[in-house]
Amino acid sequence: MSKVKYNKLPELIPQEIIERVSKLSPAQLCDGMKDLGILRDGCMDASLMPVDENKIMIGTAYTVDTEEGDNFPIHVAIYQGKPGYVLVVAGKGHTERAYIGDLMGAAADAIGLNGIVIDGFVRDKVGLKELNIPIYAKGFMQRGPSKVGPGEINTVVTCAGVKVEPGDLIFGDYDGVTVIPRDRIEEVLEKAEKKSAYEEERRKTIAEYVACRDNNEELPDIAPGWVNEMKDKLGI
Numbered sequence: 001m002s003k004v005k006y007n008k009l010p011e012l013i014p015q016e017i018i019e020r021v022s023k024l025s026p027a028q029l030c031d032g033m034k035d036l037g038i039l040r041d042g043c044m045d046a047s048l049m050p051v052d053e054n055k056i057m058i059g060t061a062y063t064v065d066t067e068e069g070d071n072f073p074i075h076v077a078i079y080q081g082k083p084g085y086v087l088v089v090a091g092k093g094h095t096e097r098a099y100i101g102d103l104m105g106a107a108a109d110a111i112g113l114n115g116i117v118i119d120g121f122v123r124d125k126v127g128l129k130e131l132n133i134p135i136y137a138k139g140f141m142q143r144g145p146s147k148v149g150p151g152e153i154n155t156v157v158t159c160a161g162v163k164v165e166p167g168d169l170i171f172g173d174y175d176g177v178t179v180i181p182r183d184r185i186e187e188v189l190e191k192a193e194k195k196s197a198y199e200e201e202r203r204k205t206i207a208e209y210v211a212c213r214d215n216n217e218e219l220p221d222i223a224p225g226w227v228n229e230m231k232d233k234l235g236i
């Protein structure tokens with residue numbers, strides 16, 4: 001039998017990076033990755049959604065590679081997890097069996113994982129929602145997982161359309177899950193922070209417009225400058 005690929009946890013992403021990321025949104029980070037030409041702008045499939053959209057998930061990726069609803073390697077990975085990590089399960093989008101339910105979720109919550117991402121289905125929806133841990137999945141299925149093994153732990157995987165290396169940054173919210181390659185984090189953050197500042201200015205312009213509208217004052221231009229520039233260029 002070939003050697004089982006169960007590797008150790010990657011190094012956690014430094015706390016100062018996590019703090020910068022938490023002031024942004026996955027959408028802003030994706031805009032940054034788009035500018036940098038990063039594949040799929042770091043976005044996982046749109047069908048991967050939070051079980052509870054009120055929970056935000058940020059952490060360092062560690063991975064499981066599995067298929068056909070086999071949750072043996074997910075069990076092993078959960079029990080060797082630590083606070084700060086998000087477990088990314090490359091489950092090949094399997095729809096016939098759930099990979100985890102609220103018991104495994106509760107164990108991960110007890111250990112203090114920052115989240116679980118499943119490229120596949122889960123079960124025990126109500127129980128999962130009641131936990132503190134954010135869980136992302138492609139849907140729900142009551143049929144239970146198989147236990148085959150070994151699968152792989154902490155190898156490079158493709159999860160919901162995006163390559164994930166152990167140690168990458170994972171950021172999930174109500175819009176979906178975003179992956180920032182670890183060696184690009186600084187440049188992605190710089191771009192995303194610029195986008196955030198631009199959005200702040202736009203919000204101010206819109207608020208000014210609303211104030212003028214409500215006071216029956218002359219309305220300022222609400223269109224972003226770049227729209228006017230493009231119109232000029234296109235002769236519109």
Ligand SMILES: O=C([O-])CC(=O)C(=O)O
Nearest residue numbers: 100101102103104105145
């Ligand atoms: O039975 C399983 O392996 C998955 C499950 O429902 C749970 O974790 O609650």
Ligand SMILES: [Mg+2]
Nearest residue numbers: 101102103124
């Ligand atoms: Mg269950």
